[in-house]
Amino acid sequence: MSPALSFRNVWVEYGDKIVLEKLSLDVARGAFVSIVGPSGAGKSTFLRLALGQEAPTRGAILLDGEPIPPEPGPDRGVVFQRYSVFPHMSALQNVMFGARCDQAPVTGMLTGRARRQARDEAVAMLRQVGLGDSLKAYPRALSGGMQQRLAIAQALITKPRILLLDEPFGALDPGVRLDMHELITGLWREHGLTILMVTHDIKEAFKLGTRVIAIDKRRHDPHAPHRFGSTAVYDFPLDDKARPQIPPELAAMAPAPAEA
Template sequence: MSALAVKRVWKEYGDQIVLEDVSIDIESRAFVALVGPSGCGKTTFLRMLLGQERPTRGEITIDGLPLPQEPGPDRGVVFQRYSVFPHLTVLGNVVLGREMLSAPLTGRLFGAARKAAIDEAREMIAAVGLSGSESKYPAQLSGGMQQRLALAQALIMKPKVLLLDEPFGALDPGIRAEIHTLMRSLWHANPMTVVMVTHDMREAFTLATRVVAFERPRDRPEEKLRYGATITRDIAIWPPRTAGQASLIRPDRDGPVSHKGQ
């Protein structure tokens, strides 16, 4: 299971209110896209789900339990800027995650355990379409290939929740379309909930099961410090998309959406 519940969450930095009174339930296996103007707190919200930030007020739970105060293997993350290790090969980058999960004190596996980790890493590398690149270094990969590697690096940890912060924004349109196809396939194949920040509305409606909009209802200059952003729209995609079931409808031709009260 990987259900998230956000209840009456506020985030403040000194006198500045970034988010105010945010509440949302995200069901297990959902794919939620967060959209809204720059500076409205989407990335801050994502960082709270990751554990890098704590709510000033309110509560976040995962499967009914308080969200751990620090990032952990239950939550994977992929950023827009490639978060891979430049001194390690493709295989080394992916195996490292498996080693850190299985041997957190030493970061190393040996013998049969290491062979099993390498085999698992090779399977994940193949799943993201990087077979044949195991011995290459990140600098030898294109931007799209580096983002595939970042996905493999996150997914090898088997996270309950995958957090994506503008992960495909730096890619050109052709490569981005390929990564969208890959992302849908990975979401169907892996038992995880996905929460993605994006500025691309087409991307949001192409990939997500729900599109959630953050906005500042009061945005005059004199109000920006004292009033934060909140959720103003929660849009369910129609026909519904369900993880684990291949869609018979092309994502860019899905039907109308329904609006849920928020």
């Protein structure tokens, strides 16, 4: 079985600045990969490559063994740190919008049986993320945690194979983060997702992931810092039965947020 995603000697360059270099790795189907590293190391660029929002300067990215489409598609969902929902739409309308874009990409309109089915699926998804009593609520009336649940429901309604999370819990209070950890791991298992999650929280990375990848620069030149890019400098497969201690060199890479 081919990997869900493959990065083959991927480079990303902007003019004379190299962001990523010599990045080669495979992501297995059903994996929960946590991606860590210092600010500016290229973690979000890595996610944009997986989304198809950005193309590598050199190298290849394969999705299920085929070249990744050059644009985001319904097979890849994404959730950002700042709630990526539409403020002028209710919770139900937000989630139904994802279904409309998937099923009617040209007109964005569903009618009759297709619309009723999309509504039923959206209601079921909102119930699954704990928003069954907030179908008519607008984002401004929802807490931060509820808005992030809404963003996750919106991402999952198209039944993506891969879910990309870019600091999805960074703006949430510690107690809410724990609730979101339970939610996302439950959805991951139930839907058989492959997840790539960028986080600055090393403890969160090791807690949730089946694998932790650290992205940073292997080489540094003080006279030309922009001429060397980041790559995967650490790659830790994790066993649920025996979680390893976080290596000191990785723990120092990014501070965990203070606990309440």
